[in-house]
Amino acid sequence: MEHxxxxxxxxxxxxxxxxxxxxxxxxxxSQDRNGTLKNxxxxxxxxxxxxxxIRLKSCFGRYLTASEDPQYLGVTGQKVIQTIxxxxxxxxxxxxxxxxxxxxxxxxxxxxLRANGGxxxxxxxxTHDIPHRHHNWILWDVEVVEVKVVSPPKxxxxxxxxxxxxxxxxxxRLTSEPIVAQGSDHNAKNEGRMIYYKLVDxxxxxxxxxxxxxxxxxxxxxxxxxxxxxxxxxxxxxxxINPLNGKLYPLRLALxxxxxxxxVVVVPATSKVAKEL
Numbered sequence: 001m002e003h004x005x006x007x008x009x010x011x012x013x014x015x016x017x018x019x020x021x022x023x024x025x026x027x028x029x030s031q032d033r034n035g036t037l038k039n040x041x042x043x044x045x046x047x048x049x050x051x052x053x054i055r056l057k058s059c060f061g062r063y064l065t066a067s068e069d070p071q072y073l074g075v076t077g078q079k080v081i082q083t084i085x086x087x088x089x090x091x092x093x094x095x096x097x098x099x100x101x102x103x104x105x106x107x108x109x110x111x112x113l114r115a116n117g118g119x120x121x122x123x124x125x126x127t128h129d130i131p132h133r134h135h136n137w138i139l140w141d142v143e144v145v146e147v148k149v150v151s152p153p154k155x156x157x158x159x160x161x162x163x164x165x166x167x168x169x170x171x172x173r174l175t176s177e178p179i180v181a182q183g184s185d186h187n188a189k190n191e192g193r194m195i196y197y198k199l200v201d202x203x204x205x206x207x208x209x210x211x212x213x214x215x216x217x218x219x220x221x222x223x224x225x226x227x228x229x230x231x232x233x234x235x236x237x238x239x240x241i242n243p244l245n246g247k248l249y250p251l252r253l254a255l256x257x258x259x260x261x262x263x264v265v266v267v268p269a270t271s272k273v274a275k276e277l
Contacts, residue, residue, distance in 0.1 A: 001096050003103055004054050007044045008146035011035050012105075014115030015136045017214055020126065022058030022082055029064065029080055031115055031124045041145050053093040058082050063092040066107040066128045077127030080113065102139040112138040117230045119199060123211055134229055192216035193259035197227060199266050204248070204273030206265060215262075220251050227266055235269035237277055250277050 004010065012020040018031035019040040032040070038059045045055040056064040062082035071077045085092045090108040097104040105113040111128040114137050131137060195215045199207045213230055217223055224238050239248040240263070248265055256262065267274050 001052055001054075001098070003098075003142040003144075004044050004046070004096060006148050007142075007144045008148045009041050009043045010056075010145055011040050011143040012042065013141040013143060015139055016115055016117050018115065018124065020064075020113075020115070020140075022060055022062070022064075026058075026060045026062055027082055029058075029082060029126050031126060035143070047093060050093075053095050055088065055092050056094065063088075064094070065091050066094075066109065066111065066113075067091065071125060071127045072121065077114065077116070077129045078109075078111070080126045080128055099139060101141075103142050104138050105140065113140070114138045115140070117211070117213070118232050119207075119211055122232075133232070193255075194261045195223065195226070196261070196263045197230070197266050198264075199231065200248070200268075200271065200273055202268075202271045202273075204267075204271070204276075219255065220253075223251070223255065223264075227264075231266055233266065233268055237267040237269055237274055239265045239267050239277065241265060248273065248277065 013035065014020065014031055016031065018033050019035040019037075020042070021030050021032045021037065021039045022042075023030055024039070034040070041059060042056040042064065043058075045057060047053045047055065058064065060082065061084070063085050065081050065083040065085065067079045067081050067083075069079045071079050083092065093108065094113065095106040097106055107113070107128050109128070111130055114127050114129055114131060116122045116125045116127060116137065117134070192214045194212060196210060196212045198210050201207060211230055213226065215223060215226055217226060220238060224236060227238060228234060228236055238251045240251060241247070242249055248267065251264070267277065
C-alpha cells in the first residue's frame with residue numbers, strides 16, 4: 001500500500017515489461033511497451049472508508065474496473081475495463097498486496113489483475129483471475145509519476161521566513177528507471193536481447209501471429225523456458241529457418257553473441273513436424 005499513499009499518479013508495468021494502458025475507446029485496457037503515452041498514467045484515489053484499497057482513474061476520467069464478464073468464452077479470466085462508476089462500488093476498488101518489490105492488485109472477487117502473454121488474442125490483454133500457472137503475470141512494478149503535495153502548516157506572523165518549505169513545484173516526477181521510447185534498442189543493449197517468435201501449426205505451416213519479448217538468458221534452455229511461459233505451451237522445440245532451403249532446424253548450440261536480436265519459430269513437440277526435426 002505504501003507505493004500508493006503519497007502517489008498522485010502512477011504507471012503500472014507488467015512482467016512482460018509492458019505498461020497498463022487505457023485504450024482510446026475509453027472502454028478497454030491493454031498493454032504496451034511505450035510508457036510515455038498519456039494513456040499509461042493512472043490517477044490514484046484513496047478510499048476514505050478503508051485504509052488498504054485504492055481506485056485508479058484513467059486519462060479519460062474512467063475507473064479501472066473488474067467486470068463479471070468473461071474475457072473469452074470457455075477460458076478463465078474476466079474482463080478488466082474502464083467505467084464511469086457514479087456510486088464507486090467495489091468493482092472499482094483494488095487492494096495492493098506487496099510481494100518483494102512488486103505489487104499484486106486484488107479485486108473484490110479475490111482475483112488479481114493479470115497481464116497476459118502468448119499469442120493473439122491473449123497477447124497484450126488484461127484480465128482478472130487466479131492463475132494456476134505463470135504466477136509472475138499478476139506482479140506489477142509501480143512507477144510513481146506525480147507525488148501528492150501536502151501544504152505545510154501555516155506559520156505564525158512573527159515566524160522567520162527562512163524556516164519555510166519551498167513548494168514552488170506543483171508535482172515531482174519519479175520513476176523507478178528511465179522510460180525508453182518505443183523502437184529504441186537501449187533496453188536490449190543493456191538488459192538482454194529481443195526475441196521475435198512465431199508458431200507452427202500441426203502440419204508445420206508458420207502461423208502469421210507473432211510475439212516478442214526481452215530475453216535476459218544465456219542459452220537455449222533458458223530461451224525454451226521463456227518461450228513456454230510466453231506461449232503457455234509445454235514441451236516445445238525452438239527452431240530457426242534455414243535461409244537456403246526454408247526448412248526448420250532446432251537450435252542446439254550457443255545463442256548468437258552480443259545480444260543479437262533473434263527470430264525463432266516455436267514448434268510443439270506433439271505436432272507432426274516435430275517428428276521430422
